Amino acid sequence: MTRYLHTMIRVTDPEATIRFFALLGLEEVRRIDNEQGRFTLIFLASKDDQAIGDRRVEVELTHNWDPEPYSGGRNFGHLAYRVDDVYETCQRLADAGVTINRPPRDGHMAFVKTPDGISIELLQAGEPKAPAEPWASMPNTGSW
Numbered sequence: 001m002t003r004y005l006h007t008m009i010r011v012t013d014p015e016a017t018i019r020f021f022a023l024l025g026l027e028e029v030r031r032i033d034n035e036q037g038r039f040t041l042i043f044l045a046s047k048d049d050q051a052i053g054d055r056r057v058e059v060e061l062t063h064n065w066d067p068e069p070y071s072g073g074r075n076f077g078h079l080a081y082r083v084d085d086v087y088e089t090c091q092r093l094a095d096a097g098v099t100i101n102r103p104p105r106d107g108h109m110a111f112v113k114t115p116d117g118i119s120i121e122l123l124q125a126g127e128p129k130a131p132a133e134p135w136a137s138m139p140n141t142g143s144w
């Protein structure tokens with residue numbers, strides 16, 4: 001049996017990244033500090049994922065204590081989340097200062113980035129929403 005467990009991304013500012021994912025409804029479920037290896041692992045999951053117990057899907061944030069540059073976050077690809085209301089989610093993120101790189105013009109899909117430049121795809125649950133402003137006419141910003 002093979003089962004998907006988590007996706008790991010390296011982060012430079014764990015607290016900023018935790019705040020970002022909190023805007024999407026994820027919260028910290030466990031943390032491991034490894035003094036010998038000089039790193040911290042922080043696991044995040046949504047309430048829905050937590051409800052399925054040990055079968056939950058998580059995002060693992062890896063913070064190496066010794067600074068090192070991370071480039072090419074786009075090379076990773078992206079994480080994808082289904083959301084109940086793509087417009088409301090994008091508005092909440094924008095209100096918190098997050099750039100909407102690819103607005104949900106189609107009422108179905110949007111892209112944003114974490115503080116370390118990891119692309120996050122947001123997909124509308126169910127059928128796409130009807131096109132609505134300001135999203136319908138909003139241009140892309142940067143890469144996604």
